[in-house]
Amino acid sequence: MQPNLSKDDRIEAGDVVLVNVVQVEPGRQDLALDVLRDTVRYVARSYETFCWSRLYRSLDGATVINQALWKSRDEFETLFSDEEFLKRYNGLREAGTWEYHLYELSDLILPEQDTVPSGALVD
Structure with missing residues (x-):
């Protein structure tokens, strides 16, 4: 059991997490995000074992990360024979x-239930 996580955030045995790091050319971070948004929306409509994707932009503009959860490695790997996906x-x-x-x-590490995060105001 993974406490403090929504149903959508839970990662279970057998799940596969994709981490895709894009090193973007100067000024191209928004383009990379647009391409990934379009691609991920297609995947979300087309693949049953795709669960979710999170897109991250680096503060320095140099990278974009796509983190995605899949229930099936085999189905993930079929992406690379899908012409629409590849396009x-x-x-x-x-x-x-x-x-x-x-x-x-590998591990899930959460804050202690009774601890107060640093910087939090305490009455």
Whole structure:
């Protein structure tokens, strides 16, 4: 059981987490995000074992990260034979270069239930 997590945030045994890091060319961070948004929306409509994706932009404008949860590694790997997916995803070439890896959950570390986060106001 993973306390303090919404149902959508829970990662279970057998789930696969994608972490895709895009090194963007100067001024191309928004383009990379647009390409990923379009691609992920297509994936969300088309693949049953896709659960969610989170897109992150670095504060320095140099990278974008796509973190996604899949229930099936096999279905994830079929993406690369999907012509529509490839057409969308390859738009990243205009924004920069990227590298992705697949992960499984190793550890979940949460704050103690009765601790107060640093900087929090206490009455």
